[in-house]
Amino acid sequence: MTSDGATHVLAQAAGHEVRRTVRTLADGREIIYFDDTEAAPRAAVDARPHESRSTAGHVRHDVLTGDWVAIAGHRMNRTFLPPKDLCPLCPTGRGSAPSEIPDADYDVVVFENRFPSYAPVTEPVPVVADGFEARPAGGRTEVVCFTSDHDTSFSTLPTSRVRTVIDAWADRTAELGARGGVAHVYCFENRGQEIGVTLHHPHGQIYAYPYVPERTATMLARAREHHATTGRLLGADVLAAERADGSRVVATGSHWSAYVPFAARWPMELHLAPHRDVPDLAALTGEERDELASFYPELLRRLDRYHVDDRGDGIPMPYIAAWHQAPAKGGREVSRLFLQLVTILRAPGKLKYLAGSESGVGGWVNDAQPESIAARLRDLAG
Numbered sequence: 378m379t380s381d382g383a384t385h386v387l388a389q390a391a392g393h394e395v396r397r398t399v400r401t402l403a404d405g406r407e408i409i410y411f412d413d414t415e416a417a418p419r420a421a422v423d424a425r426p427h428e429s430r431s432t433a434g435h436v437r438h439d440v441l442t443g444d445w446v447a448i449a450g451h452r453m454n455r456t457f458l459p460p461k462d463l464c465p466l467c468p469t470g471r472g473s474a475p476s477e478i479p480d481a482d483y484d485v486v487v488f489e490n491r492f493p494s495y496a497p498v499t500e501p502v503p504v505v506a507d508g509f510e511a512r513p514a515g516g517r518t519e520v521v522c523f524t525s526d527h528d529t530s531f532s533t534l535p536t537s538r539v540r541t542v543i544d545a546w547a548d549r550t551a552e553l554g555a556r557g558g559v560a561h562v563y564c565f566e567n568r569g570q571e572i573g574v575t576l577h578h579p580h581g582q583i584y585a586y587p588y589v590p591e592r593t594a595t596m597l598a599r600a601r602e603h604h605a606t607t608g609r610l611l612g613a614d615v616l617a618a619e620r621a622d623g624s625r626v627v628a629t630g631s632h633w634s635a636y637v638p639f640a641a642r643w644p645m646e647l648h649l650a651p652h653r654d655v656p657d658l659a660a661l662t663g664e665e666r667d668e669l670a671s672f673y674p675e676l677l678r679r680l681d682r683y684h685v686d687d688r689g690d691g692i693p694m695p696y697i698a699a700w701h702q703a704p705a706k707g708g709r710e711v712s713r714l715f716l717q718l719v720t721i722l723r724a725p726g727k728l729k730y731l732a733g734s735e736s737g738v739g740g741w742v743n744d745a746q747p748e749s750i751a752a753r754l755r756d757l758a759g
């Protein structure tokens with residue numbers, strides 16, 4: 378751990394240096410600057426009144442399915458689509474009130490969520506009747522601001538800035554995953570009001586869960602089963618099969634390939650996987666990170682041309698970008714990193730709702746043919 382205010386340089390390949398500075402906000406939350414430009418030292422003090430820090434709620438076990446559910450009532454009060462002038466993710470000084478970031482500028486910044494679903498400090502766990510189980514919602518939730526520019530998006534960031542975001546994800550994956558009480562680190566981005574974003578400023582989130590979430594646990598069990606039977610990694614076999622078939626491959630680089638999965642369940646679903654067996658973001662090499670920094674935004678730009686309006690202009694695609702990686706404690710030897718990119722926009726103005734079949738019993742129906750999704754995405758290259 379770095380002491381407050383100290384800056385150190387993350388190990389980097391030549392040509393890309395990131396300085397990491399850890400500081401503390403007025404209510405005690407941690408803020409970490411990842412700077413790739415020759416910026417002033419990040420030394421501004423959070424001048425907001427010292428409020429008491431928000432706590433997380435608790436998690437309840439669903440005995441019918443084995444899932445854990447976080448009960449976080451305080452999140453009902455969180456900031457919802459504020460005007461730009463009151464954006465909490467812009468640097469302080471750009472709007473009319475101090476923001477979450479005390480400095481006048483930043484490159485990439487990560488801080489603990491003010492309205493956490495999971496946090497080191499939790500409310501007392503309620504006493505529950507026999508047959509039920511509740512635990513503290515320990516762990517941590519962080520916000521990742523991709524840029525200080527309010528009016529842009531991840532897809533149009535400079536390559537060097539995307540590389541810094543990747544370095545920040547890798548840093549958080551390693552550090553949070555090493556903490557006691559953290560079972561899984563999940564980096565993701567929700568983009569678009571249709572997906573439910575509550576702030577327009579380009580940002581993602583990191584959840585460090587106190588348990589292994591349901592889908593991660595299911596995928597880990599299947600990967601373990603495959604490995605026990607074949608001695609191979611399931612993720613590697615899937616990637617090899619997709620590349621051999623080719624009909625759903627969208628783009629291939631030196632270190633990464635993107636394909637629409639055989640059993641795609643969303644109106645648009647794209648997986649991005651490294652060619653090498655890599656368990657998590659922290660294990661990516663400098664060369665793999667460099668290629669990802671240009672490869673991934675180019676795919677996102679294709680999404681923004683996937684649907685067009687009456688005038689032929691692209692419609693910004695609402696999406697969820699979900700990094701699947703090895704759980705923090707156990708399963709590394711069989712897990713393989715990949716990014717899952719999905720949308721709920723079926724057609725201009727038409728959303729796919731997770732209705733009776735999907736929400737009720739998890740029975741997925743996809744109106745779109747995976748091979749047609751891939752062909753459309755290939756056509757949008759450039």
Ligand SMILES: [Zn+2]
Pocket residue numbers: 461464465466467526527578
């Ligand atoms: Zn902003």
